[in-house]
Amino acid sequence: MSNFSDLLRNYEINGAFDEMIDADGNVRPHYEALAKHLLDLPPDEMRRRKQASDLSFLHQGITFTVYGRDEGIEKIFPHDLLPRIIRRPEWELLERGLTQRIVALNLFLHDIYHDGRILRDQVVPREMIYTCKHFRRQMMGLNIPKDVYITVVGTDLIRGADGRYMVLEDNLRVPSGSSYMLTSRQVMKRIFPDLFQTCGVLPVEHYPQTLLATLRALAPIGRPDPTIVLLTPGVYNSAYFEHTYLARQMGIELVEGRDLVVHENLVYQRTIAGLRRVDVIYRRIDDDFVDPLAFRGDSALGVTGLFNAYRAGNVTLANALGNGVADDKAVYAYVPRIIKYYLGEDPILDNVDTYICSEDASRAYVLENLDKMVVKAVGESGGYGMLIGPHSTREMQEDFRRKILEDPRNYIAQPTIQLSQAPCYIDGQVEGRHIDLRPYVLYDGDKVTIVPGGLTRVALRKGSLVVNSSQGGGSKDTWVLND
Amino acid sequence: MLSRVADSLYWMARYIERAEHSARIIGVQLNLILDQTSLSTDDRWKRILESLGDPELPNGARDPAALTHALLWDPACGGSITSSMNNARENCRQVRNQISSEMWEQLNRLYHMVRRHSADPRHSIPLEFLLSVDEGIHLFHGITDSSMSHNEAWQFIQIGRFLERATNTSILLDVHFRHRSHHHLEWIGLLRSCTAFEAYCRARTADVRPDWALEFLLLDDTFPHSVRFSVDRVRAALATLEGPGDLGERLGRIVGRLQASLRFIDIDEVMESGVRLKLEEIQQQCDQIHVAVQQTYIDYSIEEALGA
Numbered sequence: 001m002s003n004f005s006d007l008l009r010n011y012e013i014n015g016a017f018d019e020m021i022d023a024d025g026n027v028r029p030h031y032e033a034l035a036k037h038l039l040d041l042p043p044d045e046m047r048r049r050k051q052a053s054d055l056s057f058l059h060q061g062i063t064f065t066v067y068g069r070d071e072g073i074e075k076i077f078p079h080d081l082l083p084r085i086i087r088r089p090e091w092e093l094l095e096r097g098l099t100q101r102i103v104a105l106n107l108f109l110h111d112i113y114h115d116g117r118i119l120r121d122q123v124v125p126r127e128m129i130y131t132c133k134h135f136r137r138q139m140m141g142l143n144i145p146k147d148v149y150i151t152v153v154g155t156d157l158i159r160g161a162d163g164r165y166m167v168l169e170d171n172l173r174v175p176s177g178s179s180y181m182l183t184s185r186q187v188m189k190r191i192f193p194d195l196f197q198t199c200g201v202l203p204v205e206h207y208p209q210t211l212l213a214t215l216r217a218l219a220p221i222g223r224p225d226p227t228i229v230l231l232t233p234g235v236y237n238s239a240y241f242e243h244t245y246l247a248r249q250m251g252i253e254l255v256e257g258r259d260l261v262v263h264e265n266l267v268y269q270r271t272i273a274g275l276r277r278v279d280v281i282y283r284r285i286d287d288d289f290v291d292p293l294a295f296r297g298d299s300a301l302g303v304t305g306l307f308n309a310y311r312a313g314n315v316t317l318a319n320a321l322g323n324g325v326a327d328d329k330a331v332y333a334y335v336p337r338i339i340k341y342y343l344g345e346d347p348i349l350d351n352v353d354t355y356i357c358s359e360d361a362s363r364a365y366v367l368e369n370l371d372k373m374v375v376k377a378v379g380e381s382g383g384y385g386m387l388i389g390p391h392s393t394r395e396m397q398e399d400f401r402r403k404i405l406e407d408p409r410n411y412i413a414q415p416t417i418q419l420s421q422a423p424c425y426i427d428g429q430v431e432g433r434h435i436d437l438r439p440y441v442l443y444d445g446d447k448v449t450i451v452p453g454g455l456t457r458v459a460l461r462k463g464s465l466v467v468n469s470s471q472g473g474g475s476k477d478t479w480v481l482n483d
Numbered sequence: 484m485l486s487r488v489a490d491s492l493y494w495m496a497r498y499i500e501r502a503e504h505s506a507r508i509i510g511v512q513l514n515l516i517l518d519q520t521s522l523s524t525d526d527r528w529k530r531i532l533e534s535l536g537d538p539e540l541p542n543g544a545r546d547p548a549a550l551t552h553a554l555l556w557d558p559a560c561g562g563s564i565t566s567s568m569n570n571a572r573e574n575c576r577q578v579r580n581q582i583s584s585e586m587w588e589q590l591n592r593l594y595h596m597v598r599r600h601s602a603d604p605r606h607s608i609p610l611e612f613l614l615s616v617d618e619g620i621h622l623f624h625g626i627t628d629s630s631m632s633h634n635e636a637w638q639f640i641q642i643g644r645f646l647e648r649a650t651n652t653s654i655l656l657d658v659h660f661r662h663r664s665h666h667h668l669e670w671i672g673l674l675r676s677c678t679a680f681e682a683y684c685r686a687r688t689a690d691v692r693p694d695w696a697l698e699f700l701l702l703d704d705t706f707p708h709s710v711r712f713s714v715d716r717v718r719a720a721l722a723t724l725e726g727p728g729d730l731g732e733r734l735g736r737i738v739g740r741l742q743a744s745l746r747f748i749d750i751d752e753v754m755e756s757g758v759r760l761k762l763e764e765i766q767q768q769c770d771q772i773h774v775a776v777q778q779t780y781i782d783y784s785i786e787e788a789l790g791a
Contacts (some may be wrong), residue, residue, distance in 0.1 A: 247580070263789065272635065274783075
């Protein structure tokens with residue numbers, strides 16, 4: 001494949017695992033169809049397709065909001081043209097690993113908010129749970145439909161230098177991004193119809209129906225034909241596009257807090273034909289803002305009295321409240337032990353080594369190696385509150401040293417991992433960029449469903465390891481092959 | 484449909500109608516200034532402001548240039564075209580997923596056009612600007628009617644649009660009868676402010692008389708800017724909605740009363756019993772309809788709704 005090296009003039013392999021090229025410099029078999037296609041397409045045609053794809057995202061208004069200034073700015077989510085490809089056996093391993101993980105974490109949450117066996121048996125330190133800022137004592141002893149705490153998870157997976165998949169983060173609260181998975185697939189089918197046929201790509205389009213069925217299965221008892229709504233914080237939220245998209249795809253009402261009222265522990269939506277009972281709320285609002293009576297009193301986004309209705313069993317919230325205690329970045333370090341404790345199995349997917357700064361020995365090690373490690377605030381997400389040692393300045397390191405010493409419980413550190421890289425189409429050339437993978441896992445208490453695919457996030461800046469959309473990341477379609 | 488959504492659509496339509504109405508009134512009057520009529524420029528501006536319901540003006544806006552700027556491009560001036568378009572778009576943004584993307588795109592285009600002028604009006608020509616607002620809104624209405632289901636959401640757009648129109652037209656008529664002028668250009672101006680001149684001529688020839696103009700703009704049943712036509716449309720839209728219980732009945736009575744009074748009254752009776760009295764009564768009834776729509780569909784109390 002001598003021509004191929006021409007197209008890949010700028011393609012560097014730099015120690016990270018490469019999704020397309022193997023150690024000997026050959027194209028991996030499952031990328032061959034894509035590679036051949038790239039060769040066959042004249043450069044102009046490639047550019048034209050890239051433009052068509054960008055335009056399609058622009059017109060659909062597929063945007064997210066970046067915070068940090070006075071007012072959020074709406075941006076188009078950058079989309080890379082080249083798919084990330086996964087072989088079926090590999091995917092099946094991920095499926096088994098993710099299923100194991102969500103079932104164990106769900107048992108963990110039930111245990112934490114009921115008997116606390118795992119704390120009594122000292123597998124997880126009690127102190128770590130009660131100091132977690134996402135622990136919700138209001139959830140203690142509360143029973144929820146089918147004991148399902150985690151309905152939707154978006155688990156972040158990465159591949160280390162040896163190509164092994166590892167879990168980087170469990171997003172158990174209000175994971176976002178599934179709309180990008182769906183819209184990206186739509187666009188790709190228009191741009192590369194031929195390639196879809198040759199490759200045999202498994203479909204993801206049934207995600208909204210599956211999510212709807214999952215929510216329906218969790219309706220309160222005695223509500224055989226439940227009314228399901230999606231609760232959004234409103235147009236100013238960064239994921240508002242996704243909220244409108246999913247509501248439309250599922251055919252359910254998109255509501256804001258002010259559309260709902262609670263009367264005698266029943267939840268209603270205000271419609272022009274009067275009040276209509278609501279049974280299941282797919283909420284895309286953080287715990288803190290759900291109900292000003294139960295949580296933050298200054299929240300104007302939530303619904304007064306909602307928590308009481310929830311407690312009375314008259315409405316289902318998905319995901320459940322208080323899930324943040326299980327995706328706390330310090331608790332994360334214990335997940336392998338949590339899996340072993342509840343399921344008696346070894347974890348199928350590994351964790352990334354994690355140093356908990358509230359432990360003396362770990363803290364000392366972290367402070368000594370700040371320039372080599374990634375430090376994260378435990379309660380933050382979206383790439384905020386993070387230090388990437390090798391890419392940081394001395395001042396940034398000193399800043400984090402101070403922060404860690406002030407509040408050690410709030411920080412963990414991990415070795416810097418060279419995320420795997422995949423080919424991306426950048427300014428008319430194919431170049432390697434670091435990526436991760438977020439599949440969407442649904443759980444209705446009886447079965448776990450994972451649509452084959454997910455959101456592959458790309459660090460579009462050359463050499464960057466941060467894939468978050470708020471920090472210059474983009475996305476690409478994820479193809480699981482039917483081989 | 485959610486009450487909040489209905490409310491946003493209703494206000495979006497009202498603001499769009501207001502912008503269109505203002506653009507036409509100001510355009511017609513600016514044209515008349517060019518014609519050297521008997522009315523002084525000051526009086527002309529007074530009339531514009533009254534026709535727009537006396538919007539609150541920024542301090543110091545007295546001379547024609549400042550007034551033009553305020554009414555066209557000052558986003559802080561409550562009745563200005565820029566502020567109406569801002570409000571329309573903001574309401575539209577809240578319910579983007581309930582309307583067609585073509586509608587959103589057109590309104591957005593129009594909004595950006597207005598904003599461009601508002602940010603830097605140095606080279607803008609007021610009459611041209613007003614014309615493009617008018618055209619842009621007509622296009623929006625065309626897109627609305629042909630790209631969106633004529634469902635409940637569409638009906639709320641109709642209610643907002645035609646209730647605003649009925650109110651605005653009656654205020655405009657009121658102003659013209661308050662300062663009754665004998666100059667026929669003024670009455671042509673009135674008709675033009677409602678895009679009614681050609682339609683009037685077809686019905687009545689170019690002989691423009693105040694009482695005929697009044698009859699046409701108040702009582703004609705086929706001309707889309709007449710008060711009667713507008714009220715008919717509000718009633719028709721409301722009739723398609725299932726109004727909850729007693730509140731719905733009350734709203735139906737209020738609208739029915741106004742509709743009947745416009746249907747069965749005779750222009751001579753109006754002239755005899757006092758034009759301004761009648762117009763004020765219509766404005767009050769429009770306000771009552773607005774309040775009743777809010778109470779019936781949007782701001783109802785929980786107890787009332789559960790009792791119904």
